[in-house]
Amino acid sequence: MPYRGRIGAPLSGFAMNAGLPVGNRRLVHTRHISCTAYERADGLLDIEGHLVDSKPFPLELSERGALAPGAAIHEMLLCLTVDRGLTIRDVRARTMHAPYGICGAIGDSYRQLIGLQIGRGFVRHVKSLFRGVAGCSHLTELLSPIATTAYQALWGDPLAKGRDGRFAASLKTPSPVDGCHALRSDGEIVRSNPQRFQQQD
Template sequence: MPLTPPAPRELLHLRDIELRGWKRADGLYDIEAHLKDTKSYAFENDDRGIIAPGEPLHGMWLRLTVREDMEIVAAEAASDHTPYGICPGAAPNFARLAGLKIGPGFNRAVAERVGGVQGCTHLRELLGQMATVAYQTLYPIRAAKEQEEAARRAAAGEPPPRKKPGLVGTCIAYAPDSPVTLARWPWLKEPAAGE
């Protein structure tokens, strides 16, 4: 365990989230999430009566079908377990995510389409993680195409593009001056005075 040993404690709540990235036979990609909340004790619920230990309070699914360019072409949600009978009514609204592109402005666009009373807090919370899984799923494919394009440009004697990659500045590894960034995109290195 990478954390320090905990103080004596008792488990009360468990949230399991599973995320998967799939390549489909039709060339599209499915990013799927499943969220399940359980308690270690029985409790009373106004709509469902007694919820037993380990019985899901929340059991929700979300699938984004995306193109290689990260555009969502379809979205589907389902709520198998919810605390209130009205909750599954939000699931169809997640189809409104079709047409959005995962990238800058994604969270704002999600809020416009399924924010507040139009959606479900738990399903919306999955979307940030799903965006990350979409990047992780498609990164090797997109990077290979970038390398092919760079090789084509080099063979044609064309200069490489000098646009700052979107990853730069997103974490410590991709800080503009990190050794990782400068090894990958050496043209980002600012020349020292007198160079």
């Protein structure tokens, strides 16, 4: 069956079209990461990241004992509440499943994020902040997709834009220009949409 962008869909068609060898293979691990953005009644945004690890065969863990095929080995939820300037106002972390009972005890440490602004250098800074024994590797891993989801949550939202259609200066978020090859400053897309991609002061 060709790949159609669905979670868990076979990649056979995609790999063949991309010129990648497939051959016979078997599923050995699945990691699902999903991020969802919600606008709250108070105008703030909740950005939730959810991570689940599972295996398609039985697994024995020292503290949890036998896990059935497909049971969650890790399941973590991290929610950042941000304002429209992408300053973090609140943080909630929850560990629903982990190999060890102590894993979830680190959750409150992520409240150190309160007051930080999501912007250039954010992911690098927080990975340093929660490196090693200072954090949970799985919760920390969620911070990068949560950050990009926060940008996507504001993009296209009329409440987050100025009247002329440009990104409101009050957001103080990095311009997307030169953030990827498609939006390079000397490229056709930026040249064709100068007002939309006008650099912020």
